[in-house]
Amino acid sequence: MKVRSYGKLADLLGTERDLHMDAPCTVAELRDRLAAECPQAREPLANKRVLACVGDTIVPDTHIVSPRESIEFLAPVSGG
Amino acid sequence: MTARARLDPDPFDPAAELAELTRDAAGDGAVVSFIGLARDATKSGEPVKTLVLEHHPRLTAKSLEDIASDALERFAVSHVRVVHRCGDLMPGEPIVFAAASSPHRRAAFEAADYLMDRLKTEAVFWKREEGPSGSRWIEPTEADYADRGRWE
Numbered sequence: 389m390k391v392r393s394y395g396k397l398a399d400l401l402g403t404e405r406d407l408h409m410d411a412p413c414t415v416a417e418l419r420d421r422l423a424a425e426c427p428q429a430r431e432p433l434a435n436k437r438v439l440a441c442v443g444d445t446i447v448p449d450t451h452i453v454s455p456r457e458s459i460e461f462l463a464p465v466s467g468g
Numbered sequence: 469m470t471a472r473a474r475l476d477p478d479p480f481d482p483a484a485e486l487a488e489l490t491r492d493a494a495g496d497g498a499v500v501s502f503i504g505l506a507r508d509a510t511k512s513g514e515p516v517k518t519l520v521l522e523h524h525p526r527l528t529a530k531s532l533e534d535i536a537s538d539a540l541e542r543f544a545v546s547h548v549r550v551v552h553r554c555g556d557l558m559p560g561e562p563i564v565f566a567a568a569s570s571p572h573r574r575a576a577f578e579a580a581d582y583l584m585d586r587l588k589t590e591a592v593f594w595k596r597e598e599g600p601s602g603s604r605w606i607e608p609t610e611a612d613y614a615d616r617g618r619w620e
């Protein structure tokens with residue numbers, strides 16, 4: 389599946405990466421998979437202010453993602 | 469009643485935004501506006517050459533629209549206007565214009581305050597200061613999140 393990252397996370401994970409998945413899994417499991425691939429991103433990925441987005445919707449850690457979907461991880465946002 | 473929000477990749481003129489809002493506000497008794505500017509130094513005093521505001525292709529504009537609409541719904545205001553830059557900003561350039569008009573001043577003050585507290589913590593941007601010593605991501609502080617929490 390395609391994983392896109394934004395902000396500080398993109399520095400650690402790359403803007404876009406492919407993650408091999410055989411079966412659907414939760415967003416929480418995806419965070420763990422990415423942290424295992426990129427240990428330097430483990431701490432930011434564990435931050436609850438790092439949001440996961442599927443389509444145009446922010447999804448909770450319990451959301452199940454299929455291998456055919458794309459997911460985006462957003463580092464903490466800040467405007468103004 | 470209008471809630472307008474615009475994501476702008478180019479420098480904008482806050483005075484022109486205020487003039488337009490003031491025209492829209494005919495009949496109201498108050499206009500309150502806030503302009504956020506790109507700083508020329510980091511918190512630790514190092515010079516900033518560029519403030520980079522990265523945005524999301526779909527979520528950023530929607531976050532601005534949602535925040536503006538929520539302010540219009542929540543307070544006794546007639547018009548709400550938000551303009552937010554994205555891209556590379558030079559020190560001194562306006563980052564954000566947030567304003568509201570209302571029949572009586574208190575609602576406009578509160579709406580402007582609310583707009584900024586939500587923009588600081590919920591508008592979908594990633595800010596990076598670039599200077600001679602490298603680049604640094606800027607995230608909301610605990611004080612910013614606490615300010616946002618005042619409205620819950």
